[in-house]
Amino acid sequence: MQRLTRLVALIAVIAMVLAACGSDEGGGDPGTTVPDTSDEMVACEADEVDGDLNFYNWTEYIDPELIAQFEAEYGVDVVEDFYDSNEAMLAKLQSGAVYDLIVPSDYMVAIMIEEGLLAGVQKDAVPNISNLDPFFADPAYDPGGVYSVAYQWGTTGLGIDMSVVGEDFEPSWALVFDPDLVSQYAGGISLLNDPRETMGAALKYLGYSLNSTSEEELQEAADLIAAVKEYIRAFDSDNFDETLVTGEFAVTHGYSGGYFTAIDDTEEGWDRFTYVIPEEGGTVWIDNMAVPTTSEHPCTAHTFMNFLLDAENGAALTNWNFYASPNAAAEEFIDPEILEDGTIYPSDELSERLEIITDTGDFEINYTDYFAIARS
């Protein structure tokens, strides 16, 4: 009996390892069942639906009413599923999860294209694509916009409690990296718990690119963070808006959209709190809609993309989550207050200093390690 059990276990393990190696030789695709190109995809027409939409999106990133509107208009269900990091989403797709539409960020689009995980965008099925601002039609991470369509974009910057920092502060990364300044705030500061964002901010303050691939520069950035560590009370990517408006911290590092609802909800509002993009520049990120090669309902996915690129629907998205829209036609429907806000829509001059995070390939593991060193 025992011998039999062992034999079965052994055979199973061998089969699995062999199959794993085999799938690697076969195009080197970890998804194993993933078709190679979009050629096999059915051609879709505008407004065509071919079943319910499996939509894999960031948590709380779309107005539920827009979903309901789409369901009513096209008579299909939208099954929503949520992720909280690009990498979690990637791991899921690589493990064979089937979704019709996903929302990867810029650098992740590049990785997924290289991994052969994205089917191309059938532009004929998305007539509203003409509404896109030309700037977003040809991004560096996806030349020609072959695989992705911009969803929304935003920046990373600093939330400031002016009752502590004062009204006339310099909008600079010095607010969190200069020990002389930081030591004066009662309450301390928080930085994002994200190696690329936080190391990136330090690199920017030092005058380097936030996509640096130099270990010396990373070491400098780690030293910079370590030098102010006694004033950093948290590395937090989730509640940077809340800890600011409850007065827990004086300055927090976070994503643009998060701050707006939080600050609006407070009594003192914008008289006391504000959000700035440091003058040295920072991160700009673009989230994109894309159809994975495993999609079973690509036509519904394209129709949904087209639906969100509609001028009014695109505006509704921004009016709901306070992130900037890449949809030029939507501007006339966007709340003017949002449109005029220099922190949601940064000035052209500032925009030039913003950088997109790109994947650094083999160097990526160093960001995680130097970030861990900075926190030690």
Place this chain on the structure above:
Amino acid sequence: MASEGGERGERLMTTTRRRPDLDEETPVTPELEKAAEKAESRRGFLISVPAYGYLVLFFALPLVLVLVYSFASRSSTGRTLLEDWNVESYRRLFSDLVLEISARSFLLALVTTLLCLVVSYPFAYYIATRTPRIRNVLLVLVMIPFWSNFLVRTYAWRVILGSDGFVSQISQAFGGEEIRVLFTIWAVLIGLVYGYLPFMVLPLYAAIERLDWSLVEAARDLYANGFTAFRKVTLPLSMPGVVAGSILVFIPSLGAYVTPAILGGARETLLGDYIVSQFLTARNWPFGSALSFAVMFVMLLATIFYFRAGAKTL
């Protein structure tokens, strides 16, 4: 397995008596004994087959895969390449960074375990020495808070410990200063102890409840000192509970990363946090696998060692 021979005779008696389908008149021959034993063994095996199969398929096999992955290599896009097998991931385990992170996590888990033990022992002792009815009520009261959501409980602590929180407000009401507990190591410890206390209370309760109290009485007569009696009799007798509870608290504390992040602000990198970041940030699965495997292996050795040590004191 060494004990098998000794139990054989006793086992056999049970076996023959338990089989009504055997004619009682049949003389018990060695062949029959053997056959009965074999049948018994087969029956035991058959009953265990579902669990055996399930655990091999959904536990042992995945564990082997983690081992295989730990020798693989990372592509520049962060994919795991099942080729170029190497031991680089294991070499990295001994880097200063990993050792420092491990030492820190180990210390945190140790302190958490000790705190749990100190808080739980008198508590479990108190519960175990009540009447059975009160005992059950008290135990259910220990369990109830843990039927709510773990994250929500942790966030509730955030409200209590924040600079506007109750602790601080009470201090200020008595003319003290604003107390900032949140985002300090104390908040992390409070959160971890809170989360894992039942794992300590329950085994301790079970051990103390089963004590032979006549021994304690005898010790009292002998030493005439409550404390000495406790030290020489009660404590050693409840050692299995201490050992089991310590392991049940130590293991999850070592891998904890959500509580330190929410209550401690993730100011220091911990082991759990570092492993997760290998999978979800650096996308370095081979290294993440090696780390996971190493943690589990050390944990296993420690458990075996700890049980052995604990068993010796019995």
Place this chain on the structure above:
Amino acid sequence: MSARGAPRTLVDRLLAGHSALVYLFFYAPILLLMVFSFNDNDNVQIWTGASLRWYRAMFENDAVMSALRNSLVVALLSTVVSTIIGTMLAIALERYRFRGRGALDGLAYLPIIIPDVTMAVMLLIFFFQSLGIVNDIFGTSLGAGLGTITLAHIAFNISFVAVVVRARIAQFDPAMEEAAADLYASRWQTFRRVTLPLIAPGVAGGALLALTLSLDDVVITQFVSGPGSATLPVYVFGLVRRGVTPLINAVSVVMLVASMILVAISLGFQRGSVARGQGLADPAALEEDLRGSRSDAETSPAI
């Protein structure tokens, strides 16, 4: 019982005081989260007035309700299956000698001592590889989802159930089963009429434990879930990242109340079926822990 407790001494009073403090420690956050579930404000930490709006919002929120449904389906399925398999495992390990028993004993304890993250990762890799193979061979397009979550939950629950049931089996005398056998009861009759009623509290306790673990698991579930299969804890985890609203508190209070009702039912069930004053099966779980751990230490060379 009165013999075991010393007369009410200073020590006893100190113990009582200490225990009261421990209960305060246990219940402070629970009371707080209950109170704040009735908060009118968007922010949990700022109280503006009492309202039921978050309870209404919860029942109107499709994502929450579907997560709740998923949680219940997974919890019930995994509890039933793991209780059956785990009980069989406990009986086999506690009552029979067979080849490979030592190895099984060791294997059965591993899921208890393995860190969450490790188990999550290995199951992710496993499902990713094995689903690929299954799909290649059978031409199916199976993916991660409620199925993989349930399989994963069963994998860790079996061990916990077995540990609780074993403690219970070890407590009663095999002579009772033998007596039944002597009365010409068939094996099945013996099991149904004698063994099962005797171990019922352990089985109920194990099932309860499995249910709790399944309902509260985030890490493993998150790694093995698929489209539309987010469970309540996973959904709450995502929500927390976008800011904590009292909605989460309301969800948690509902879960708490539901769990308490379950406990009350199972307590009632046990009171009916247990002759001895053993009561709640959870203490049995503790016992099994040490009992199991000791036998684990004995057999550990086999691992």
